[in-house]
């Protein structure tokens with residue numbers, strides 16, 4: 001996620017999460033979505049395979065209108081309240097397949113640009129697909145997207161098929177085989193130029209509209225090196241077969257599983273100044289920290305954003321030298337100092353991330369990254385990176401809390417880091 005935008009959206013999502021009560025574990029989503037770019041609306045259906053012992057399940061549904069809920073073709077009773085659909089199940093146990101049809105005109109979570117023929121999602125998945133918003137409930141996904149045939153779409157996982165439909169439409173299908181949190185489900189589509197390059201086993205794709213192929217290649221010339229750097233620092237290979245960066249309309253800066261949407265003007269910034277790599281590095285880093293090692297709830301959000309922010313500075317150090325790294329760290333420190341001077345400092349682990357303020361977000365991003373720099377100084381080079389690799393390897397594909405990070409770092413350091421954590425983090 002970006003530093004400052006999407007703040008309001010995040011608040012809303014977290015409010016929704018806080019009121020999510022009924023226990024269920026989603027195994028798999030199989031969704032079909034047809035966005036109408038001109039009308040800024042969606043219609044869709046999703047089969048949610050859920051494991052529950054209860055005869056009631058609840059899913060987040062944003063402001064969507066629920067048209068029907070079925071199991072094995074049979075209509076189920078449901079009610080919608082407070083952005084959730086509550087479904088009464090027939091008797092039974094174990095895995096259930098609940099099919100929900102819906103439509104709506106989401107005001108956030110998905111952005112439409114009719115004059116540019118573009119559409120993409122941003123973070124709040126339940127605004128365009130009924131799902132469970134809890135970041136700890138990871139699931140696999142089969143996703144079919146129906147759009148005008150002239151548009152190039154990208155979504156999570158592997159593109160497995162594309163088929164032409166009547167009226168110049170096309171359905172594309174992706175399989176996301178590794179379980180992921182729903183907030184990184186998403187897609188983007190537009191009349192994009194596609195530029196590809198292979199790096200090791202990963203296919204890198206760059207999508208843009210108003211840059212030439214040569215410019216696109218120049219804009220993303222650091223991406224292969226970033227992939228190597230993050231794999232090395234994570235101690236874990238990149239999880240997908242492809243990684244895509246999209247330069248999209250509007251002011252977007254959003255990681256999703258397997259791809260990132262970036263604002264178009266960022267391309268120009270990178271053409272003008274090679275050192276503007278922070279944003280691309282931050283979003284790419286989320287493919288490990290955030291997407292694969294995910295905060296279990298938003299109170300531990302600093303593990304997603306603090307690490308991605310810090311590691312982006314570490315990438316700048318790797319590419320441009322120590323001075324550039326220290327300049328970046330100094331920016332984080334100064335941003336944090338302003339919050340502290342205003343009396344708004346808090347531990348990085350929040351008691352509740354219900355209505356985060358602008359200052360709260362600076363803490364999670366900038367203080368988080370600054371504290372990781374201090375921890376690196378405290379532990380020394382070898383121990384710090386060994387600890388980060390321990391943490392990332394051990395929890396790859398899982399959800400974490402701050403104590404998991406402490407344990408991994410202490411193991412690498414072979415002595416207690418509790419005083420440090422108590423001073424800065426918890």
Ligand SMILES: [Zn+2]
Nearest residue numbers: 001002305308
């Ligand atoms: Zn982020």
